[in-house]
Amino acid sequence: MPKIDPNIFCHKLAINPLIRPISQKKRHLGADKRAASIEETTKLLNTGFIKELQYSTWLANVVMVKKNNGYNQILMHEADQDKVAFITDNSNFCYKVMPFGLNNAGKPLYLYLSITDHAISSVLVTEIGKQQHSVYFISKSLQNVETRYPKLEKLALALVTTARRLRHYFQSHTIVVRTEQPLRQILAKPELAGRLIKWLIELSEYDIQYQSRGAIKSQALANFIAVLTAEEQTPKDSVWTLYIDGASNSKGSRAGILLEGDHGIQFKQSLQFTFHASNNQAEYEALIAGLRLAQTMGITRINIKCDSLLFSSVEHPQTNGLAKAANKIILQGLKKKLDDSKREWAELIHEVLWSYNTTEQSSTKETPFRLVYGCDVMIPIEVSLQNIRTTNTNENNNIANRRVELDLIEEDRDKSALQQLATKRAIARKYNKKIKTRIFLEGDLVFKKVEDIRKPQGHGKLSANWEGPFRIHKVIGKGAYKL
CATH class of the missing domain: 3.30.420.10 (Ribonuclease H-like superfamily/Ribonuclease H)
Structure with a gap:
């Protein structure tokens, strides 16, 4: 490619001689990015846009950006070529021409983070001498579960959010995070799990360093922005x-x-x-x-x-027959206790209900009490007696143990729902063995069962269960007919 004579015109970088040269540590690239960097480096080397460099003071990592960067015909000043150097797996190279959008020789930027109960914010600044100048600031209202993150996780979220929004700065500069919190130690833990390990992997592609905050300086601005970021009103x-x-x-x-x-x-x-x-x-x-x-x-x-009967689970007994079955059991219990004193049922209903709620059900293999509250019931007499639960009770650990029980209750309810479904299927198979299939033909007169949701309100148990007769107009198949 023809180039402009450097004696006529060339690029020279305006670098403050007081600034210490930055040489970034080589970052690990994935297999795809490594192959792409080698391919692109080979192209630039063959076209004469870059050259291999043996010694360098300024050195940046390869920045993989999906955009159409171009190269003009104006050469870099020979004294500044080593200041636009980058590192690859094979060697170090520097640009002989200035690429559009080049920012390799940038100095480090400093990041201040701030959090509140409902917002996070950050300020990115550059330092010239002893003065700080703002480069960019961001803020974000926390949503739903984010408001319940621990303090350090909120701080890590602020860092990740800043890296996502200011990706071009993070890719082209060393970012120095100034904070008094042990953020680096938290993100360096090998036992991280969940979102923290995900954030750590996301941040690993950048050159991020951590320093003690020292003087407040731009931290005041970050705090001010966080306070001004109001709690977002959601639907x-x-x-x-x-x-x-x-x-x-x-x-x-x-x-x-x-x-x-x-x-x-x-x-x-x-x-x-x-x-x-x-x-x-x-x-x-x-x-x-x-x-x-x-x-x-x-x-x-x-x-x-909706216009249908949903929820075939233990949380909705009205729609899966459990309520009717429970009423039958309760009625039987009342009859055993009342004998001839039928008018005293109101005084005994609490005892019968307590007995039912604390007895393991054959359909779910759990007591209704445990499915609701997440723990086994302790009757009043057990509280006054010495047993394993009362002697091993630790008030300090009680809240933590209770939280564990509440975390596991959903799993127990799912197991009970599966057990209930298996029991219903076993009963259905036994019942279906006695059923004789009957096929209707066009012109036959039939009655149609009335669904509970379509029964007139106020009729209660006295409403009709069937309506009709209807004449079959068409046989659709698989037991379905058009009336």
């Missing part, structure tokens, strides 16, 4: 309404979602399932999708409206 403050509907036929299963808030704000979503599902199953999937949509928007108060 969770108002009650939203979720409308769901599902349908299933021979062509497949579909569902629709409508999430509606104040002032006519609406979010619509349609779903098509690749698996066979009944009407209730389709509406159940729609409900889950609707709740996930509300969760992503930070909505915590929601009113759900």
Whole structure:
């Protein structure tokens, strides 16, 4: 490529001679990035844009940026070529021409972090002599679970958020984080798990150093920005309404979602399932999708409206027959206690209910008390007697143990739901052996069962369970008919 004679014109970097040269430590690149850097370096070397360098004072890591950087025809001043050097796996190189957007010879930038209960902020500054000049500042309101992060995790979140928003600065400069908190020690722990290890991996591609804050300087600005960043008002403050509907036929299963808030704000979503599902199953999937949509928007108060019977779990006994079965057991217990004194049932109902709630159920293999509160019940007589639970009680560890029980209760409820489902299937198989299949033909007269949700309000147990007769108009198949 023809170049302009350096005697006529060349690039010369305006570098403060008082600034100490920066030589970055080589960072590890992944296999894909390493291969791409070698390929690009070979191209630049063949075209004469770079040259190999044996000795250097300024040295930067390779910055992988997906953009169309160009190279002009103006040469770098020979005395400044070693100041735009970079390190690779094979060797060190420097630019002979100035690439557009080059920022290798940048001096370190200093980062101050600040956090509050509802916000995080940071200020990126540069130092010239003893003076600091702001380069950039950011702030962010914490959302939902972020407000419950421990203090050091909030500080790490502030660092990660800054690195994401100011990626170009982090890639081109050494970033010195000035803080009085042990942030470096926290991120250097080998036993990190969850989001901290994810953040550590994300930050590992940058040259980040940590220093004690010393004088307050720009920390005051970071604190000021964090205080001014108000707690963001999210849709969770108002009650939203979720409308769901599902349908299933021979062509497949579909569902629709409508999430509606104040002032006519609406979010619509349609779903098509690749698996066979009944009407209730389709509406159940729609409900889950609707709740996930509300969760992503930070909505915590929601009113759900549907026209089907959902929830076949232990938390909703009214819809899976558990309530009717429990009432039957309670009634039997009352009859045993009352004998001929039927009018005293109100005085004994508490004893019967306590007995039922503290007895292990055959369908779930758990007591209703434990499924609700997450721990086994202790009756009053046990409190006054010496046993394992009372003698080993430690008030200091009680709260921590209670939190562990509450964390595990969801898993126990899931197991109970599976156990209940297995029991119901076993009973259904035994019952279905006695059922004789009957096939109807077009023109036959049949009655249709009335679903509980479609029964007239106020009729209660006196409402009709069947309606009709109806004449079969078409045989659809698999036990389905059009009336």
